[in-house]
Amino acid sequence: MTNTPGRPFPSRIAGAFARARAQGRKTLVLYLTGCDPDFDTSRRLLLAAAQAGADVLELGVPWSDPSADGPAIQAAMRRALAAGGGMAKALDLCRTVRAANPEIPVVLFGYANPIFVRGTAKFAAQAKQAGADGVLCVDWPPDEDPELAQTLAQHALDLVPLIAPTSTPERVKAIAAVAGGFLYYVSLTGITGSQLPNLDETSARVRQVRELSGGRLPVAVGFGIATPADARAVAGFADGVVVGSAAVRVIERAVAAGRDPVPALEAFVSDLRAAMG
């Protein structure tokens, strides 16, 4: 069984996209690295982001070797690891966020090794129990090794996949077939936190991804969306907008200045929300 929209379990992620659509607006997906700068601040940041208008939270699982991430998220992961962060703490964090906010969809966003070492079945059970809704594993292509997709489906968790500018039509189809929640289209060939490319091309690719996937799932666009203006531009053609590195940098700046990062992040998320209409 794959995790399709007709599946027998309700998905908070699908609900969030449907609700935004009904309200005539686009979905804001916010990425934060779990435990950056520490467990409790991270918990407050995630809850504040939801309060300020993020529709979906991506909770980044810190890893020692984030080879798909740029300097901002690398640094966030280093801060998080120094504060005791990792997979175990990310699951704890998810649980506390879920306890405080029963509505907000949470996607655990990370790399394969912490999942693999734990065992996919044990990980999926713990993620579900912690109140997660989906999993995005950067370096585990679902067609390469179906184990993760199958295990997540058994635990009624959405597998949120990445689709890249380099993905061939065949790959887009194969990936979309096992995906749940939404499709994450990577705006550029590069790492997180790079410059946003020419959006005409991105918009054409999003249209193509929708066609290839039969419009079964919403398409969110991420990587390089740094400002409210970027978010507005991308919201013009995508179903959702993912902001990560820019949010992480807001936190980094506040922490470096010795301030509580929560108000700064709240303001940033409200600005994004407002710009997206």
Add this chain to the structure above:
Amino acid sequence: MSIVPQSHGRFGPYGGRYVSETLMPALEELADAWEHFSFDPTFRAELDRLLREYVGRPTPLTEAARLAEHVAKTQGRRLRVFLKREDLCHTGSHKLNNCVGQILLAQRLGKQRIIAETGAGQHGVATATVAALFGLPCEIYMGAVDVERQSLNVFRMHLLGAKVHPVKDGTATLKDAMNEAMRDWVTNVGTTHYVLGTVAGPHPYPTMVGELQSVIGREARAQIQAATGRLPDACLACVGGGSNAMGLFRGFIDDPGVRLYGVEAAGEGIDTKHHAATLGKGRPGVLHGARSYVLCDDDGQIDEAHSISAGLDYPGVGPEHSYLRDSGRAQYLSATDQEALAACRLLARCEGIIPALESAHAVAGLPRVAEQLSDGASVIINISGRGDKDMGTIAKHFGAEVSS
């Protein structure tokens, strides 16, 4: 038929392609290209010509009679010991065998830029060398710690026209250099070929690099048969990512009578936290694009590896070695920093050959292998590189003792 299954780049449960989606199409293209060109007669002829005229192959198989004498004296075991002399390759190590093949492939793929990671700097030098030969711009990622301890190789890369990026992230060693090379590749995948330097990484690298290094084993097989009239009883090689070992093993893997031994770096000892014995002390995981043994904690965070030799200082290992370990076809030993230093001096004084500290680990494994062999047995040790690059490190450890 090889005993190692290789469908879709899998070696039993190991290998595969665990990378971000952006790289998947490039890896498919690379695997297809390798599949095609590795059988293409024109490609093979060009590769063979470069190996002969540029790399300097075949490398000799040198009998090490005084080293064998030392084993006889200290262990009472009469062996014939042969050294496969990859230290005599152009640029000073086996790394060039792989780079020559990959650059030919990159050329066929129309790539205009070359990148690589390096630990000891040998792979960086080899990559910079072929990039110069083919007139391609080249950028090398190297951990900041390694830039320090292998500074001679940094100068060589500069002289060859390559740009060297010191990587300060993480532990600032080989694994972090690989992360940074992957970030570059993800960003420039259309124009750039990533010359991965060992039998690790996503498919097709472990297969491709293993095949390109298998020239070591093919030559050694013919050479030992010419010298002794039969196959060896054991083969011995150091294992960082595992390419020089795989290259030698490939020549004998289907001969069950030939014991295969890999030697990992035990650093300060495998019961301390400072070692790089991935197969000895690690567990199956996912690092740098493949399932294989890794050194990591219960949370899945990769451990810092340690070895005196930068080329073995890596918390991962090629997936084919993980398979050979589990199947028992190969055995994996380890040698400490001190044992490697002693073996380096031993080989220098017995044979007039100063091995790289990586290769010295293989030499250090000889006494344990000798214990498992009987009189009259023959052993091939792969001397994967020469020790010139390590003189700074060695001088620091032996200091006055050597100069006196």
